[in-house]
Amino acid sequence: MNRFRRTKGDYIIDFVIYAVTLVILVSTLFPFLNVLAIAFNDSSDSVKGGVGILPRIPTLDNFKELTRFPLLLQGGLISLLRTIVGTVCSLLSTCMLAYVLSRKDFIFKKFFTALFLFTMYVDSGLIPHFMVIRTFGLNNSFWVYIIPGLISAYNLILVRSFIEQLPYSLQESAFLDGANDFTVFTKIIMPLCLPVTATVGLFYAVGQWNSWFDTYLYAPFNEKITTLQYELMKILQQSMSQQGNLSQAGKLAQSQSISPLSIRMAVTVVAILPILLVYPFVQKYFVSGLTLGAVKS
Amino acid sequence: MQGTRPRKKGTLLETLYRQRFLLAMSLPFFLWVLLFCYLPLAGWGMAFQDFKLRGDVLESFFSAPFVGLKHFGDLWEDFVNQGRFFLALRNTLAMSLLLLAFGFVTPIIFALMLNEIRIKKFKRITQTISYLPHFISWVVAAGMISVMLSTEGPVNDLLIALGLTDKRITFLADQNMFWGIMTVSEIWKELGWNAIIFLAAITSVDQGLYESAEIDGAGRLRKIWYVTLPCILPVITVILIMDIGWLISVGFEKQMLLGNDMTRNASEVLDVYALKYGIGQSRYSFGTAIGMFKSVVSVVMVLIANALAKKTGETSIL
Amino acid sequence: MKTHLWKLIAVMTAVLLILSACSSPSQAPAGNNSADNQPAQNQPADNGEAPPAAEEDDKSPITFTIYGEDVIANRVEEDFKGEVSQVITADTGVTIKYQFGVGDVSEQITLMIADKNYPDFIFSRSHVSNFLDADVYIDMSPLIDQYGPNIKALYGDAYERMRDSEGHIHYLGQDFINQINEDPEDSFEIQHAVLKDQGYPEIRTLEQFKAAIKAYKEKYPEIDGQPTIGMTLTCGEGWRYFITLINPGLRALGFPDDGNFYINPETYEVSYAFSIPEIKEYYRWMNGMYNDGLIDPDAFTQTYDEYLAKIASGRVLALSDGHWEYVAGEDILSQEGKYDRTYARLPVTLSTDIKHPAYRPSAYTPTNGVGITQNCADPVRAVKFLDYLCKEETQILSAWGIEGVHWEIKDGRRQWTEAETAAQKLPGNDVKTAIGMMTYPWPTIGGGEDSNGYKFNPLDDGTVQWADYNDEAKNTLTAYGVNSWKELFPTGDQFVASEWGQAWNLWDVQPADSEFGMLLAECNDLTAQYLPMVCSASPEEFDSLWDEYLSRLDSLGVSDLGVVATKLLADNFYVHVAAE
Known part of the structure; x- marks a missing residue:
């Protein structure tokens, strides 16, 4: 590895790599955080949609x-x-x-x-x-x-x-x-x-x-x-x-x-x-x- | 203490004896593959019957009427008339080829990029996170993609803010966009996961080669191009050949979840068609015929890909 | 070196042996031997003699397994230990163990038949014919003659309708016996806020419905800072397009829910509903709505989650849906006290001379239900258990729970106790009490009164309904001069009854692997593909697109479909009508 001397080109390459990686990082992390947020959010509140990366009403229910x-x-x-x-x-x-x-x-x-x-x-x-x-x-x-x-x-x-x-x-x-x-x-x-x-x-x-x-x-x-x-x-x-399309009988519970x-x-x-x-x-x-x-x- | 040294010529029996360890190490698996993978192929007989499941399977099988190539004839007729089987085949191949063109190189590039990151911690975290979407089921992922692409969703907001469109686009209702959406979603979901094997290959590259390249005055890009890539090329070739065999089976879950009735002409793939009009209608023979067709096409494609790879002098599987 | 080779071979052999030993079929599933503790003495007596009295009281513990094809509607009890279930076990010795399908069950059912490994009971919906073809069910009728007086009493006239063409009974109907007196499930819905704003106008036709939506949307282009949506649908997930896109079209024409079929009540002639000219008018109306910007552009693609989120935001003015489908979104509005954003249910049709079919009576439809399999070790005990379930006391027990604990007679009515009313608001109460668990898919009476004159069914009570309406609903009902949504709709006696029952499950009885099944699937696929296109086309394209749709239906052979369906109806439903 050339960890001793870095050329200008190296910095450009580094910049590109870090920028692209960051985009990938965000785009793959967001959905996962979204899953976590909804999993820990109040169930009926989640129905309204729009939960981001943090739960609005935290719960373990x-x-x-x-x-x-x-x-x-x-x-x-x-x-x-x-x-x-x-x-x-x-x-x-x-x-x-x-x-x-x-x-x-x-x-x-x-x-x-x-x-x-x-x-x-x-x-x-x-x-x-x-x-x-x-x-x-x-x-x-x-x-x-x-x-x-x-x-x-x-x-x-x-x-x-x-x-x-x-x-x-x-x-x-x-x-x-x-x-x-x-x-x-x-x-x-x-x-x-x-x-x-x-x-x-x-x-x-x-x-x-x-x-x-x-x-x-x-x-x-x-x-x-x-x-x-x-x-x-x-x-x-x-x-x-x-919530399925079932007969009347299903609603009795x-x-x-x-x-x-x-x-x-x-x-x-x-x-x-x-x-x-x-x-x-x-x-x-x-x-x-x-x-x-x-x-x- | 006679050597198990290879490359000794002799009679067949001698060879077998010499390779007794190798035989002992592989024969059990040979039996396994015969029993679990090739014995069931006897069921392909169903493709030439009108099989109906009535109680005992073997009895049903041996008493089912023989109809020859009827089911294949149906498929051929549909294909010629550009019916649903034709569309399903076309969609399958189109999406597979798009995925092969874009989905195959991106993980390689990503793996190369990760390898260039010097901050160890950042590298590890990025890698761990990038493979997370692989574990999110398509049901959940499709729900998110649908929200992103809805007329009120962030993608439309962005396009409007950038002035690229003045009318909000109904992405998921437009069958011309379906293949694109499918390819991008798949790349996003599997990028990190598919990069793992290439990362593993990169770690096996001899460090000495980099050092000598450095002495020759090579920069980073040159080292990637002249050292890393050639070293992992065999792995790339092998995976490419295997992937080509899968061109005709692109899976069905994601197409079913992200596709809808409006985009069916673009979204229905072979596996969905087989499921719906084969086993879903209890048409076991028809389903078997499609399965058989797929199998034969896959094997032929792998063989062709393998032969091509051989010809160009790269690694081949067989 | 030789020793090494032998060692290796020995190890490999040992591994193989272990693997094969472990994989011997020792772990048979519960379904096979659940009734093993019962000696075979209980075989049905062929001579028709009355069984000895001792058998009547057989309460030794026994486990019956049941496979439910599409999952049991309410949550299934994993252990059958709810309060109601314990009473059932105490009375009969029976414990019920549920097995049910996950995902697309076609494959699972295929293998179940191939394996000949059935539980004691099977409840199937769309694979009945697979089980019938493989001769899985026993004929229950001789056993019911002997041990099932309560079954006959519960089903009454409907009992004979459960016989197939050879007089066999393979399963007991799962639909409610007797329709119940509740608010309509399927209708056209509009927010109370819209009605209030317009001064509670008369809304009987699609045009009036549209006018109200349009006027309100123009007046209030935003609700709570978000754009107002005139009407939305959910068509993005598999079968859901049936509910919000197809069924409303049929309703608007006054057709009963016979699936995508229209059945001529005089001739019993069946035709594919979308080849009837009038139906075009509903979709022309939809097209107009779409082009006036009153239909959500995402309506044909969005997922169910997105659909509910929009309803819960309170900005969707109108729906054409089943109550069970939109209620999860409406509940959020109620929780937040936005009662004016909840929905009124209206009997909207294409024109005033068409009657909304919500209460159109139909004969009992026994196309699916619980049957006993050939694998059941003790069919007599199984029939006796079904007979027990059909008793009046058991019917009350499974729908209401235990007297004094869950319900009491007060003010001349059977009603929930205060404790139970409070408990019903807590999660997990259904599992604790197991109330309602045995109402599906087991035989259940829907409406009517028991021998003491009290209601069988908690949902069948107009008095409770009024108290349950929110204030806005009460305002709307008062403005229209009625006490319940039901009163807005044409009553059942204004219709010719559908003697064939409800034919929406017509395809459940088709033979597996049939031309009819293929044709129906292809026609339905075409319909699902064209209706959204037709609705979202420009007004000029509408007619040509509709013609294209019809011609493609024709080329598929939609008229053959009608011919076969007519025969199917005759074979499976009309025969019962004729027998009566």
Whole structure:
């Protein structure tokens, strides 16, 4: 880095960069603050609209409303569990397979790569996929969150192309020392993969945490393994239907209620917060400038 | 202690034996991909049937009447007559291409810019914040975009204040603007998130290369152009090839939420059409036919993109 | 090195084994075995003998699961432990466990059928035909003959209408039995402030309606510092355009809510409503409103949240909406004491010779409701439970709660106790009491009086209504010389009753994957696309655009749609009429 001498051009570049970044910063921060503000604002006041980045009438009522749903806490635990188990399983599988596919001499390299690559694009349809899941007894089981989506071809290929960029000489010397492929993978490749592993791990983890559709399809009524996101979807749906186009009979329940808008925002906050808390810890792996050069020496 | 050293020629059996570790490390996943990704493709048979779900699925499947290419014929006829399938296909490709043209380079530029920021704290905060919209669901985001673009909203206020228009514009009612609105919203929402992978790639660039470039007297822009970009080019290429395969499936949630009946001719995409007129009408066979069509087109496009990448000498996937 | 390989293989195998062991189908959902604690002795007796007395009092604990397709209207009880629910459990031993769909349920229902994993009860709205095709429901009629005297008594004449063409009963109607005596849900609404300012003019026609809005808007271009909006709609989210854009057009012509269909009351001939020439006039009126700047330019695109925010700001002069849809915005105005900005409900139509159809009577419509599935382990107990729900005491219990706690007889009427009245203003009271929870989608009587002469339904009480009106509403009603909005509207006896019921759910009974379903969806899509365009076009373009719309409807085959719909009506509704 040329931190010693800065030219005029450098200052111009800096100015442009900071200006653009600032615009991005504001335009991405505003909606989030808006969500926070509405989530912490009085529900009937929010209906009037126009809440900016600060609540007009601060309250915790919207969140208290959420505590009425006993499955939320359990759902949170299941979500946490699936995020941890799912990320670990997927990450190990992806890296191991990626290493095998990165080996130019591997006999099935092309065949396997194509096979996995196409999984991203082929769509077998709802019913056939379900029948396979059912045949393996995965529906209504926790493992439906882990196994069918074990390897994402996208992540697999990212990791593979990262490994391919590593100098082959690193492996070669290990082979000369008599190491086998598995040892090379665990002892040499894995440590070098840290930046891409962190990234792909983040992708897997966020995917696991945010996912609700698999619960909806494969385990909608098994409360033992319901996830946080699915329960939040249920709450949202219920609050909406209070204003839905239903028959006369629906109107008989007697109560004041929190508006769907406020529920939606409170739900968004509950869903995002855990990721926000974890992110800084992951971030350091790919922002702090961990470099190949450093590892090599 | 015989070496697992590669590049040794031999018979097939010898090769298999030599690569037994590699095989052991990959065969379970081979089984997995066959069972969970390719076994269900047997269901494509439905595309050539008039499948109706009556109790047992397999029974329904084996007793459904075979209709040959009827559903594909319907799609073709619609396509030729420029009906809804044609429009949906056109809209899907148009929005995908716009997104590829603008949505693909912006995260790269953003990642390069972040990398140039020297204040570590500012860099971290910017990055964390920029990816926040990724986690806001499209329902919430669409609500905000609708408020922004309403006739009384800030965008119209701004345009009037700048004197760019004297009549307030109903953005969301104009089907000519829909693709643009869609592209901008998507870029805004995914910019930070999509930059993550490029940031990770940039961190892997050998610092030594910068130093030697500096010795050669390169400025910042030159270093980006001659060092950083070439180093992350393989990642860019790989992601580009994979994205090209997705040109035909642009998702449906955002189009459904931001589109409305007035803009349907521009906003209805293939996935929405398939959902509405396939499974929504219990027309499983028709839905399967669309899915099959999409799959084949995607795979062909990936192969073409891959071949092109190979030809130009860059990294390729296969 | 060999040992390493074996280690690796061993680990991989172990992982696979563990995964497959964990994924064995051991965790069956509650729906399957909920009634396992019931021995199979309760199978229906085919010989028609009366069951032994001991079975009548079977109160052993049992859990019934129910799937509700579109979510239960009020909030569902997660644990069935509300005050009313506890009484129900004490009486019958039954606990109800709800399962319900999220989002677009088509996929979920498809998989439920593919999995053959049904709960004990199913309540479906627009997927009834999927369940019927897969033969999911049992035929309840023999069981009701044996165990369901209260079911027959509650439904009365409507009972026979629930049979299909083969005489089977698959589900009990969910709509209120007996219409109730409340203010109209759907009408044209205008702020009290506008009426007051104009000296409470007579407003019967669309032209008078428009004149009042226009005059007020010109006089007050701003309300509370924001631009006045003549009238607004919400069409930006999926189905909502039906409520504020399509239904008002049909209402203005005096058509009952038969969906997008018009049914000739003499010939039972069905036609797509928008191919009827007169309907053009409503949208011509809308077009005029739009071009005079009286309709919000965002009306056709805005979200429901934005719509409510505008109503809550008090600057929307008029609406054409269902009360249930705009009430959330109106409530804010009431909370802030801006009663003059709340809305009067008026029987506006295209011309004075058309009667507003709010109270047009229709026969009972049993197109959807709760049915018992093949998976229910104890259908007898299930029917007995439904029978219990249909009892008079249970009907009062589920609509009013517990006597002495939630309601009491005072001044010759059944009314809420003071404690309950106060509690109803608190959040979460509905869950605590569970009042009203069992009124949907379970069988419920709407209007009328019980054997003691007291009202069945809290909403069915004119005396309460007057007290509930705010001061401005009272002023308006007094100015028009009536005691309730209802009195402004033509009474039911002025109409020919719709013998077919309410055909807006006509498409619920169509066979899945049918030409009719496709055609209807395409026609509705076209309508949804053209109506906003027609409304916001310039006056000169209006006619040509309307003609374009009609010709495209024709090319889709809208006349075939009418033919099939006529047959569908005959098969599913008219047969009941003929049987009576």
